[in-house]
Every structure is written in structure tokens, then in C-alpha cells.
Amino acid sequence: MGGISTPALAAAVSNAGGLGGLGMWGCSPEDAARRIAGFRQQSGGSLNVNYPLWPEPGFTAEISEEMRRHLQAHYDAKGLGVVPEPQGAASDVSPEHVAMLVEVRPEMVSFHFGLPNPEIVQAIKAAGIFVVSSATTVAEARMLEQGGVDAIIAQGTEAGGHRATFSGVPVSMQPGLFSLLPQVVDAVSVPVIAAGGVSDGRTAAAAFVLGASAVQLGTAFMRCEEANLRDAQRAALAEADDSCTLVTDVVSGRAARYIRNRLVDDLVGSGLKPLPLPAQLSLTSPLGDSGDREWTVLFSGQSAALARNTNAAELVQRLAEETTQRLRAFA
Ligand SMILES: Cc1cc2nc3c(=O)[nH]c(=O)nc-3n(C[C@H](O)[C@H](O)[C@H](O)COP(=O)(O)O)c2cc1C
Structure with a gap:
């Protein structure tokens, strides 16, 4: 979640048994290394480092x-x-970023908006780092699998933040998680991580029943005290409802x-x-x-109202307990 994700947030998630993520939105290799070091000072757990990818933003002076x-x-x-x-x-994974990643070796590197070129993916994987990226359709999931990812995030339309789509499919044609997840699970052989609207034990359990190997939450973590948010954003999330x-x-x-x-x-x-x-x-x-x-x-995602103002340790613990209870109840 770019600058909303802090080393303190990622560390609290990993210390509680989750996999904390640090967004490297617009970060130089030095900034990225500093953020990773900040995490390492607060946690001995695993870390996901995320790179969104986009080209140089070209526009005319007239439009601007x-x-x-x-x-x-x-x-x-x-x-x-x-x-x-x-x-x-442009946001890309420069050779300097790759050298830094290979040296400091976060356990996972994730991408948004597709994948960087194959040499970069290979260099990161060769360092023993687990590589993932997000898909918003089955076709995108297949492309990511062909690109060599170790797991795929199926991002339903419920999700907060940017649509991860990289194939040009119109937003109105992209599926919600309930449709997308089982179809991606059927289409690929790598593990699938469910994202979009997962906020509590019910939604996490539903994702596992639909075939997810893990769940990824964004919006719910925005409501944690460790997230770097403006007061106005916090207030708006606390009053969000299903259709806002x-x-x-x-x-x-x-x-x-x-x-x-x-x-x-x-x-x-x-x-x-x-x-x-x-x-x-x-x-x-x-x-x-x-x-x-x-x-x-x-x-914000569509399920902000299912989340609570809390801290990351409590959220991860509650999620684990509630999800287990839900799955046991159905078993
Ligand atoms: C504020 C915000 C920023 C996000 N930024 C990123 C990002 O930089 N990279 C990324 O891979 N995903 C990003 N995401 C998407 C999440 O990884 C995930 O797909 C989404 O949050 C899941 O849906 P949820 O918000 O309903 O939990 C962001 C999500 C939010 C809410």
C-alpha cells in the first residue's frame, strides 16, 4: 500500500504470524533498503516487498x-x-533495485500491474525470493503463471487501491472475488492468494473454501494504528458503508x-x-x-465497514481465530 504501509505495520503483521508487506511506490533503492532495514529492526519475520510498475507518464502541456x-x-x-x-x-525495478533485493533478500517480492521483464523476474527468483503478482482475470493469471510467478494474487473488484489489471480488460468486465477466485484456482497450478473484500473470519474462511491458499488484506489494515493515513482518511473509513x-x-x-x-x-x-x-x-x-x-x-475497498479501528497484531490474531472457528463450524 505504498506509503500507507510502514515498517511498523509490516513488522506488527509478521510478528503476529502474518506476512507483512512494504510498498516501494516511487522509492529509490536507498529508500527501499532503509524501509526494509526498518522492518528488520522490528521483526525477525518474513517480509513482502511490493513494486507497482508503470511507464513514464506521458502527457501534453495542453492536457496538463x-x-x-x-x-x-x-x-x-x-x-x-x-x-x-x-x-x-516511470516505476520499474531498476538494476540497482534488483542488486539491493538480491543483497537484502526479502522473503517475497510482489508486483502490481503485471511483471517486469523476464530477466528481472529470474534474477529475483534465483536469489531464492518468492515472486508473486496480481491478476484481475483468468487470462491475466495465466500470463503471470507463464511469466514464472510462484503464486498469484486473485484481485476481485471489491478491492481497495488500484485495479491490478495489466491486460486492458475494462473495469466493468472484471469479476468480483466470488467469481474470480475459483476460476483462477482451476486455471493455474501455482497457489492462489485471495484479495478483495477479505476483512474478517467469515470472508477469509469463504476464500479458503473457494480454493485460496492464503488471503491478502489491504483496506482492513488501513484501519490499523500503524498505517500512515491522514485523519480525514481514517474518519472516512470509520464511517464507510457497503455502497460508498x-x-x-x-x-x-x-x-x-x-x-x-x-x-x-x-x-x-x-x-x-x-x-x-x-x-x-x-x-x-x-x-x-x-x-x-x-x-x-x-x-478504500468495499468492505471497510467490516473492519475495525485496531492495531495490526490484534487484527491478525482475530482473523486467525475467527477463520479457524468458521472453518471448524462448517467441517
Ligand atoms: C490504499 C491501498 C493501496 C494499495 N496499493 C497497492 C500497491 O501499491 N501494490 C499492490 O500490489 N497492491 C496495492 N493495493 C491492493 C492490495 O494489494 C489488495 O489487492 C487489496 O487491498 C485487497 O482488497 P481489500 O482492500 O478489500 O482488502 C492497495 C490497496 C489499498 C487499499
Whole structure:
């Protein structure tokens, strides 16, 4: 979860018996190594290091200026000054990142939006690191298996954060986890990790019954005290309900699920084409500096209301207990 995931959060998850993850969204190899060292200081457990992959965000000055002009009125209303120039470079796993990974050897490396080139996957695997990536359709799962992953995350549409899709399949055609998971399990021979809406013992048990070998939670961990979140995001998650989110590309430049607020409505209503990820986010995210929930980027999955304000150790422990109880009850 990029900067929302902290070494303290990942360490608390791993110390409680889960597999903590650290997002390396926009991190230099030095920053990434520092984050991993921060984890190692707090945990002797296993670590997943995550790299989202996207190309250089290309856009014309005309598109950028139109978006900046549109947002300027909102910046003015919040006293936030001039809309910044859009920022953001390609996100890939550079040779320096690979060298760092091979040296510090996190137990797992996961990717979002597909896989890097085969040489990089091979170099990471050759270091004994378990490699995974997310699929939003059966076709994507097959592509990942062919690409050499050790396991596949099946990401249902319930999920918070960015849609992991890398094959161009439209969001409205992507399946929810209940449909996706058993079909991916049938289609591939590697273990499948269920993601999207898993938040408590019931949902985790259901994923195992549908064939998952593990579950991955994002939104539920956002409600943990170790997560790096704005107050407005915390408050919005605490009041979320089942139908408050939507998937759109207007906020970041790539499809992701958010709690609907005025920021989303305004951008959708503007009809303007967003800049590509992450350039669009560099323009929209600062509006959250105002502290106003209506203008803050509110990433969330559909099951935020099933989660609680807690800490990561308690969440992992409760999940393990409740899931076991549920599975025993059905056995
Ligand atoms: C705020 C947020 C940021 C996320 N960022 C990433 C990311 O950088 N890389 C990644 O592989 N998955 C990312 N995810 C997706 C999760 O890995 C996972 O698919 C999702 O959270 C599961 O659904 P849930 O949110 O309902 O638990 C993110 C999720 C959230 C909520």
C-alpha cells in the first residue's frame, strides 16, 4: 500500500504470524533498503516487498494545463496556493533495485500491474525470493503463471487501491472475488492468494473454501494504528458503508477504488481526461492538505465497514481465530 504501509505495520503483521508487506511506490533503492532495514529492526519475520510498475507518464502541456486550471479554483478555495506542476516518473525495478533485493533478500517480492521483464523476474527468483503478482482475470493469471510467478494474487473488484489489471480488460468486465477466485484456482497450478473484500473470519474462511491458499488484506489494515493515513482518511473509513465506493481513473490517472466524495464527483463531472498515473495524483493529492474529507483522496475497498479501528497484531490474531472457528463450524 505504498506509503500507507510502514515498517511498523509490516513488522506488527509478521510478528503476529502474518506476512507483512512494504510498498516501494516511487522509492529509490536507498529508500527501499532503509524501509526494509526498518522492518528488520522490528521483526525477525518474513517480509513482502511490493513494486507497482508503470511507464513514464506521458502527457501534453495542453492536457496538463487544462487540468491544472480546473483544479486551481479548488486550491484557491482551500488556500493551497498554485497547483503544482505534475510530478512523477516511470516505476520499474531498476538494476540497482534488483542488486539491493538480491543483497537484502526479502522473503517475497510482489508486483502490481503485471511483471517486469523476464530477466528481472529470474534474477529475483534465483536469489531464492518468492515472486508473486496480481491478476484481475483468468487470462491475466495465466500470463503471470507463464511469466514464472510462484503464486498469484486473485484481485476481485471489491478491492481497495488500484485495479491490478495489466491486460486492458475494462473495469466493468472484471469479476468480483466470488467469481474470480475459483476460476483462477482451476486455471493455474501455482497457489492462489485471495484479495478483495477479505476483512474478517467469515470472508477469509469463504476464500479458503473457494480454493485460496492464503488471503491478502489491504483496506482492513488501513484501519490499523500503524498505517500512515491522514485523519480525514481514517474518519472516512470509520464511517464507510457497503455502497460508498466506486472505481474511477479520475483521481490518480489509473483505475482505483475510492470512497465517493466531492473530489471524485467534481473530476468525473468535469469531463476532463486525467493525466496518467502518477502525474494526476500529484495534482489531486495535495488537496487533502486542507484536512477536508470531501477533497481528500480516499482509497478504500468495499468492505471497510467490516473492519475495525485496531492495531495490526490484534487484527491478525482475530482473523486467525475467527477463520479457524468458521472453518471448524462448517467441517
Ligand atoms: C490504499 C491501498 C493501496 C494499495 N496499493 C497497492 C500497491 O501499491 N501494490 C499492490 O500490489 N497492491 C496495492 N493495493 C491492493 C492490495 O494489494 C489488495 O489487492 C487489496 O487491498 C485487497 O482488497 P481489500 O482492500 O478489500 O482488502 C492497495 C490497496 C489499498 C487499499
